Amino acid sequence: xxxxxxxxxxxxxxxxxxxxxxxxxxxxxxxxxxxxxxxxxxxxxxxxxxxxxxxxxxxxxxxxxxxxxxxxxxxxxxxxxxxxxxxxxxxxxxxxxxxxxxxxxxxxxxxxxxxxxxxxxxxxxxxxxxxxxxxxxxxxxxxxxxxxxxxxxxxxxxxxxxxxxxxxxxxxxxxxxxxxxxxxxxxxxxxxxxxxxxxxxxxxxxxxxxxxxxxxxxxxxxxxxxxxxxxxxxxxxxxxxxxxxxxxxxxxxxxxxxxxxxxxxxxxxxxxxxxxxxxxxxxxxxxxxxxxxxxxxxxxxxxxxxxxxxxxxxxxxxxxxxxxxxxxxxxxxxxxxxxxxxxxxxxxxxxxxxxxxxxxxxxxxxxxxxxxxxxxxxxxxxxxxxxxxxxxxxxxxxxxxxxxxxxxxxxxxxxxxxxxxxxxxxxxxxxxxxxxxxxxxxxxxxxxxxxxxxxxxxxxxxxxxxxxxxxxxxxxxxxxxxxxxxxxxxxxxxxxxxxxxxxxxxxxxxxxxxxxxxxxxxxxxxxxxxxxxxxxxxxxxxxxxxxxxxxxxxxxxxxxxxxxxxxxxxxxxxxxxxxxxxxxxxxxxxxxxxxx
Numbered sequence: 001x002x003x004x005x006x007x008x009x010x011x012x013x014x015x016x017x018x019x020x021x022x023x024x025x026x027x028x029x030x031x032x033x034x035x036x037x038x039x040x041x042x043x044x045x046x047x048x049x050x051x052x053x054x055x056x057x058x059x060x061x062x063x064x065x066x067x068x069x070x071x072x073x074x075x076x077x078x079x080x081x082x083x084x085x086x087x088x089x090x091x092x093x094x095x096x097x098x099x100x101x102x103x104x105x106x107x108x109x110x111x112x113x114x115x116x117x118x119x120x121x122x123x124x125x126x127x128x129x130x131x132x133x134x135x136x137x138x139x140x141x142x143x144x145x146x147x148x149x150x151x152x153x154x155x156x157x158x159x160x161x162x163x164x165x166x167x168x169x170x171x172x173x174x175x176x177x178x179x180x181x182x183x184x185x186x187x188x189x190x191x192x193x194x195x196x197x198x199x200x201x202x203x204x205x206x207x208x209x210x211x212x213x214x215x216x217x218x219x220x221x222x223x224x225x226x227x228x229x230x231x232x233x234x235x236x237x238x239x240x241x242x243x244x245x246x247x248x249x250x251x252x253x254x255x256x257x258x259x260x261x262x263x264x265x266x267x268x269x270x271x272x273x274x275x276x277x278x279x280x281x282x283x284x285x286x287x288x289x290x291x292x293x294x295x296x297x298x299x300x301x302x303x304x305x306x307x308x309x310x311x312x313x314x315x316x317x318x319x320x321x322x323x324x325x326x327x328x329x330x331x332x333x334x335x336x337x338x339x340x341x342x343x344x345x346x347x348x349x350x351x352x353x354x355x356x357x358x359x360x361x362x363x364x365x366x367x368x369x370x371x372x373x374x375x376x377x378x379x380x381x382x383x384x385x386x387x388x389x390x391x392x393x394x395x396x397x398x399x400x401x402x403x404x405x406x407x408x409x410x411x412x413x414x415x416x417x418x419x420x421x422x423x424x425x426x427x428x429x430x431x432x433x434x435x436x437x438x439x440x441x442x443x444x445x446x447x448x449x450x451x452x453x454x455x456x457x458x459x460x461x462x463x464x465x466x467x468x469x470x471x472x473x474x475x476x477x478x479x480x481x482x483x484x485x486x487x488x489x490x491x492x493x494x495x496x497x498x499x500x501x502x503x504x505x506x507x508x509x510x511x512x513x514x515x516x517x518x519x520x521x522x523x524x525x526x527x528x529x530x531x532x533x534x535x536x537x538x539x540x541x542x543x544x545x546x547x548x549x550x551x552x553x554x555x556x557x558x559x560x561x562x563x564x565x566x567x568x569x570x571x572x573x574x575x576x577x578x579x580x581x582x583x584x585x586x587x588x589x590x591x592x593x594x595x596x
Contacts, residue, residue: 008044010090014076019095021046022103024132025068026113028061035061037097039070042137046090047079048072050097057100067106067113067129073099120556124570127561139558143546145261147214150234150540153253159210159236164199166192166216171520176220178229186587192218195539197456198524200237201496204535205527209239214542223565228543228555230563236493237537243479243495247435250491250538254483254545258431262549266431269483273438282321282409284439287487288432290416291425294321294408300381301398306373308352312398319404321397323412324386327424328393329355329367335420339395339411346407352396356388365390413487434484438462441469441476442509450511455480457506458524460495460536469505476509479536490545493538498528 004019026040035058037048050061064070074095085091110126111118113133123130130136151161170177170191177191193199195217203211218230238246251269258264270288277284280293298320301309312318325331340351358365362379363372371379388394397408416427441461442451451473453459460479461469468476480494497503503525507517517525543555556562563569583590 006043007039007041007046008089010046010076010093010095012078012092015078015093017076018073018098019076020071020073021048021095022071023069024106025064025066025070027066028064037061037064037070037072039072040132040134042141044089044134047094048074048097049094050100054097057097060100060102061097064102065106065108067109067132068102069104069106071099071101071103072097120564121570124556124562124564127571131560136557139546139550139552140560142261142550143542143558146257146542146546146549147234149257149260150214150253153256154210154212154236157210157249159212159238160208161213162203162208162211163213164193164196164203164215168193168199171198178218178220181586181588183585183587194219195233196235197458198521200235200537201458201524201535202527204237204239204496205530205532209533209535211238211537212236220567223563223567228559228562229567231555232542234491234540234542235537236539237535239533239535241536242534243437243481243536246493246495246536246538247481250483250540251433251435254433254485254490254540257545258549264431266433269433269435271435271437274436274440274477275438277436278405281412282405283487284436285482285484285487285489286409286434287413287416288434289428289430289486290413290421291428292323292325292412292416294323294412295386296320297322297382297385297396300378300385301374304374304378306370308350308370309374309396309398312400317400319397319399319401321404321408322382322386323395323397323408324388325393325395325415326389326426327391328415328420329357329391331393331420339414342414343397343407343411346410347403348397348399348407351411352398354382354394354396356383356390356392356394359383359388359390359392432486436482436484437480438477439480439482440474441465441478441506442473444474451509453506453510454478455492455494457510457512457521458496458503460497461502461506466502466505469502469509473509481538483538483540485545485548488544488548489541490548491538491540493536495534495536498532498534500525500528503528 002020003022007021007023010019010021021039023039023041026038026045029036033052035050037050038045039048050057052058072095074097076093076095079092079094109129111122113129167180167190170179170189175194177194180190180192182188182190196213196215200211212235214232214234216230217233220229221227223229236250255266258266274284277286279296282294298313301313301320304310309320313320336353343351352370353368354371355367356365357367362376362383366379382394386394395408395411397404415421421427440454441459443454445452455478462477462479465476478494481492482489483491497506543558546558547555550558552558561569561571568574
């Protein structure tokens with residue numbers, strides 16, 4: 001039963017050879033006495049010809065249906081002219097069957113594997129069959145290649161793969177932990193790690209100055225296309241390097257991945273501060289393929305009669321921006337109305353706009369219900385600052401800063417990726433990487449009345465910002481960095497705090513006293529006392545990176561057995577109830593939830 005090669009690898013190199021292949025029936029066709037079988041395995045398809053002269057094989061072929069598992073032995077020959085398929089490795093040849101064995105029949109599949117209109121529920125319920133589909137096979141093979149290139153690259157640079165625990169203690173890292181009850185320690189719980197952050201820092205203190213692992217992480221958070229309750233990181237940490245050197249190493253790794261896996265040479269990685277990214281794009285992960293930018297216009301709108309603009313323009317917690325869309329005046333009203341509904345998803349209460357018919361004629365050349373409430377000087381300043389030309393459209397965002405950034409930032413991308421944006425040169429296809437640096441150290445939580453760590457409480461402040469930790473924490477910047485690709489954050493990290501005096505200042509800014517710090521992070525703080533080296537690192541979201549490279553719509557398309565947006569596994573029906581005996585062993589009693 002030795003296989004000659006994978007079915008999809010048969011080619012002209014095998015001409016006139018007898019080969020043995022294994023695979024599944026993708027399609028069976030009876031052409032007036034000759035039966036054709038498209039045999040499929042993970043490498044692709046090959047055409048098998050079963051001639052009626054071979055009575056035994058032909059009788060078997062007549063019983064075959066889709067998804068039967070087969071072994072075939074046959075002679076490789078050229079396909080007739082006009083039937084060759086240059087898109088397949090095996091497209092110029094076919095195999096004349098000599099022996100045919102059904103290794104296992106199949107019941108009728110619940111769907112055709114080449115059906116492109118399957119619901120995700122159907123796909124995830126029958127995931128084993130879904131994974132047989134060629135595009136899913138390609139996605140998981142691509143994922144494997146990305147992992148292997150990463151491992152090889154890191155190995156050459158002296159990084160060593162070290163595993164860290166999956167059962168650890170609950171620590172506050174932003175999202176909810178998944179908790180695991182301990183049977184032998186009643187009333188106590190492990191937590192599944194949100195990341196190996198604390199352990200990899202302790203590995204640096206332990207002297208393993210170049211660590212990595214490709215590992216599972218767990219976060220109990222609301223899901224979307226680029227999130228899963230369990231996801232995979234390429235997690236890395238190194239000592240004695242600054243953030244620029246760390247970025248250089250991992251930019252090199254991503255370049256190597258794209259070159260070896262996709263045969264793509266990535267362009268330059270520009271470096272942009274977080275502040276600049278938010279000012280120009282309203283996002284800390286801007287999609288640079290979209291050639292639209294924000295223009296701040298609050299100073300022009302402070303004294304206009306239009307209160308929707310004037311109010312936010314005078315409020316330091318708010319922002320007023322313009323988004324110029326070249327050629328946008330040609331947009332139909334229905335498209336503008338659709339965009340108005342779209343920004344509402346992000347909390348915007350409307351979407352004001354001005355059509356520029358004649359930029360030299362103010363206000364007559366401008367078309368919008370809001371023009372009459374904005375004086376001529378403000379309108380002239382708006383046209384000059386945005387660079388608007390005849391035929392352009394200007395959208396506006398005026399609200400609290402987060403609402404404006406989220407709503408107009410999403411609108412910017414939606415317009416750029418739309419048919420209009422592509423046809424009007426507002427989108428440039430290809431790969432657009434970016435480093436975003438100088439993130440804020442802290443975010444202010446108005447509900448709690450205190451600062452929280454924007455990344456985690458062990459992120460090192462930017463040089464010269466240590467004193468701001470006490471005097472003005474909101475202005476302190478971090479030595480943190482994110483890698484962005486086509487609008488997706490694919491990796492992020494920072495330099496870590498390794499000095500006790502700086503760590504104390506950070507805890508003080510976060511209103512974490514010594515007792516709380518010791519209770520939550522004592523094991524790390526104790527380790528840092530033993531000559532902790534300067535260290536930093538970065539973690540890549542393997543799922544996100546592969547999703548981008550595969551051109552898939554969701555990370556669920558590059559994970560073998562993912563969860564739904566309700567964090568359910570439809571294949572194995574998890575999560576599921578457990579019996580009372582198990583609960584008693586874990587000292588757990590379920591509380592009835594009252595119906596609302």
